[in-house]
Amino acid sequence: MKRPTTRGDKLILSSPSSRLALFLVTTLFTLLFSLLLASCISQAKLSPAQIRQLNQVYQEASRLFHQGDYFSLREAHTRFQSLLEQGYRSSSVQARLLETSTLLTLREKELAIPHHKFLAQAKYFLAQFPTSPEWSSLFQTIETLPLELKGFANDMPGRKINPKISQLVETKALTSSFWAYLYLHFFPYPQEEKNLKPQIEKTFRDSLLIKYKLTSSSSKSSEEIAQFLQAHSSFKEIYFFLGSQLLKQGRLSAAEKWLKLAHEIFPDSLNIIITLSQLHFRLEEFQECLALSNQAINLKPDFRDALLGKVMCLTYLARHEEAIATAWQLLKLGYYYLGETNYWLAWNFHALNQLDDAWQHIEQAKKYLIGWNEVYSLAGKIALDQNNLSEAEKNFKEALKLNPADCPSAFSLGKVYSQGENWKISAIYYQQAGECYEHQKKALKQEINEIQSSDLDGSRKIRLIQKKKSQLARLHLAQGTSFYNSAAGYFNAGLLQEALKMADSASHYAQLKGKSNELIMRIKEEIKD
Structure with missing residues (x-):
């Protein structure tokens, strides 16, 4: 084997095997140093004053954990990490740190935030300081859970949960608010015979974690979500769910307000972004x-x-x-x-x-x-x-x-049959289209009335109403054209009374009044003859 050579103060490895050997030595040294450091920390003696101070940090971190909102959980995570670094109550703090990492990861999945740094940190921590095997299995399962994506087509792959983890969560669901939260997340639609949700609601009725999880479900109304937010304003993540429900109700301006606030706070949430996009599409x-x-x-x-x-x-x-x-x-x-x-x-x-x-x-x-x-x-x-x-x-x-309310298809069938000179069938479909357009016009007028009474700002409301009125004008002309074409079809088929009726209907449309009156005169002449 060639010996390493040096250039100045730099060591230059002359073969791949030498570089591999150095890598292994460095890795082993790092691992031994980490274990030694952990050992020193765990054995470090703390003074009574230090213990009192760290007790206060632990109590505050626990309070933040039970507060349950995303930013309180993040602050709790930071404090639990600090306690571990100072060698304080390692076993209980480790467990709470892992619980906090789990909840933060699930909260990010609920908002569809694609990066999961808390999950990565927890996995690294478990690799360095192994605890019970169930934690490793739990984080492996959480890692495989999809983002709860919402969008135009609302596609979300089904959950695939390790059967052992499924059993673990079901067994522990009533032991703490943490495990109850996991149950509600893993099993949003449980089988009736296995449904623990009523018991969870009763057992943890005072838990903010559980109240949030239940409130953010799709079954809650915007009023219920708003009440929760008024009582617990630290839950900024609830802005998204409130905005989504308001959007479903057609309260577009109010929905936009909450969705924009949510977007400012969680700029990487795919759910917030796509829901805002959906709102603009509707507008x-x-x-x-x-x-x-x-x-x-x-x-x-x-x-x-x-x-x-x-x-x-x-x-x-x-x-x-x-x-x-x-x-x-x-x-x-x-x-x-x-x-x-x-x-x-x-x-x-x-x-x-x-x-x-x-x-x-x-x-x-x-x-x-x-x-x-x-x-x-x-x-x-x-x-x-x-x-x-x-x-x-x-x-x-x-x-x-x-x-049957597909008016353009009825109109197009009239065109198809007229090109084949099947005049009677053509006239029937054109008449069907004209009557169909009447229903569409009424629906569009109702939509305009709803926009006028909506909470949209003035300029936006005016712009949208102008668009809808342009659409209404096009529908009005399509309806008149349908009646005129129907009249022509009946006339060509020799069905003069039907032709006269349709021509009279077409004559009420300004753009078609002249043509319709001419057709009416021809029909009447044919009737006289």
Whole structure:
């Protein structure tokens, strides 16, 4: 073996085996030093004054632990670490430090914060200072639990829990608030015969940890969450759950207030980011929606909900090439959202008039999105633009079968039959579309009234109402056009009374009044003859 050579004051290893040997020696020295240090600390003698001071630190750390909110737990974690470093009550402090690390990790998973430094620290601690085997198994299980992601499609993989840990948690669930919290987290929907939730609520009715966990569940109303927050204002993480419930109720401005506060405090929470993005999507603020989706993707590049949200926002911004590129990223991830991804690919290819690609992807979407009338409606539009009338007819009929309120599909069927000069059937579908649009107009007017009475600020409210009124105007014209086309179809089929009725309906629309009156005159002349 070659001997190491030196250059100045630096040792230069001349072979891989020498470098390996040095690495092993260094690692062994570090391990021995850590064990020696731990031994010295544990055997260090503390003065009565030091013990009194450390007792106070322990009591305060325990109080913060039972306070239960994220930032109190973080402060408790720091203090328990400090106590261990000073050799104070090592066994009880070790256990409490591990419990605190567990709760902080679960809280971050509940908010979908992708980094878990407390979990990493706990695993390192266990590696250096082994305790009971159950702790190692518990942290291995916690590590495998998915982030509780919420988003446009609300996809969360199922929990897979080690059977031994499952039994351990169930056995200890009523022994402390810590184990009760773990039970509620691990088993949100327990089997009836194994449901310990009622007993937990009774046994730990004064525990803030348990009160928080129960309050943050999806079954609680915004009023109940607000009451909890008023009584326990240190629980900043509850802002997200309050904002989410307000969003479900359509109270958009109040929801945004709490979600923005939550985002300021927990900027890396994927749940907060994606819910804010969803709020902006509902407000048709697609640029803001896109920015938040990108923020989430930067934190977790394979976050399917954020990628899907980005595709949707880009689509509505008419940035079709970018939407397609993002959809391909989502498609490559596989397994989830294959139907949605193919649907939006078809939509964007259709918008670019790339009809063959659009058809390929809408056919794929049908395999996954069972019962979605929107899929068949889009398929019908693509087929119609390809001049494939039989395929268009089949898909529009399926869309109407799945949703009789699919007005555009009824209108398009009228167009399909008119191109085949099947005038009576064409007129029937156009009439159906016109009557259908009336219901859509009423729903949109109700939506406008809700926006007017909402808690949105003035400028935002005005902008959104203007958008909705533009949509209402387009619906109004589509309805009038449906009635006019129906009248023309009935006229060509020789059904003059039906034609006169539809033409009269069309004459009430300003843009169609002249054409409709001319048609009415022709119909009346035919009736006289």
